[in-house]
Amino acid sequence: MLPGHIKPLKMNYRQELLALFGVNVVCFLVFSSYDTLEWLYHFSRVHEHYELDEFVPLLFSLTITFALFSFRRWKEVQLFYIEVEYLSFHDSMTGLLNRRGAQLKMAHLPAEYTGSAVVFIDFDNFKQINQLYGYEVGDEILKRAASKLLKDYEHSLLSRWAGEELMMIVPNINRHTLPSFVDELYNSITTHITLSAHTVSISMGAVWGDAQADHQRLLVLVDEALSFAKQRGGAQVKIFDH
Known part of the structure; x- marks a missing residue:
């Protein structure tokens, strides 16, 4: 779906194409009614000294070139x-959905999201990492985490929800297997974002929702879980039990 400010441009573009097509149809009908081609032929014969017939191949060539x-x-x-549509709903650095794209997709989740895990992933002390080692290191950490998620959870909803906060909604997760799932996810991401000489830890909040769950409400709950994990020092997972 195109953003609102682009839609009118696309509509005008289509309308212009239809208008041009209509003009050509009218011209065809007029030319057919008055035998324009036959008239041009006779005119060129009468005024052969103008060599008008030499221009016909040129006009044909110009028409093809213009087309x-x-x-x-x-x-x-x-x-x-x-490209505009993609950049409107995706984060250009990580390739994940941005918040706007994620919210739009959440409003139209497919049927297989009958039982899903909603997870927030936050990188501990990310501002200090940027200040100490440079923004290039911080960007590389985000890129590595995003590439791991895109590879392992390509059928999930993945988003760069905020600056250093990632969000994912993973379908077909059982309530009872949620703890083992988030532990595996935690270890997988932590291992993948480890950089030489740079120790990086993450905090995670998670919540489970069934088919009738309001995902906006789940986002509030998972944010509370993440805040709890960070308040306790970070580098841990907190599951909101509801």
Whole structure:
């Protein structure tokens, strides 16, 4: 879905194409009614000294050239719209959905999300990491975590929810297996984001929801769980039991 400020542009673009098509249809009907081509032929014969017939191949060539040029520009515009749409709903650095994209997708979750785990992942002392080692190190940590999630949970909803906070909704998770799932997730991410000479820890909050769960409400609960984990020193997982 395109953002609101892009939709009118795309609609105008389509309307212009339809208008141009309509103009060509009208021209075709007019030319057919008055036998325009036949008239041009006779005119060129009468005024053969003008060598008007030599211009016909040129006009044909120019028409093909203009059509190809227009098609190329149309494809470029289409690619532009695709890129704008992607950047409107994704984080350009990690490739994850941004908050806007995640909220939009949450409103249309597929049927397989009958039982799902909602997880917040926060990188402990991330501001200090950026200050001590540079933003390049902080960016690399986020990229590594995101690539791991995209690889292992490609069918889940994955988002860079805030600056250093990631959010995921994983379908087909049983309430009773949630603890083992988040422990495995914690260990997997922690191992993957370890950089030489840089120790990085994470805090996680998690909550389970069934098919009737309000995911906006679950986000509030999982945020409380994450806050609890960080208040206790971080580097741990807290599951909200409800």
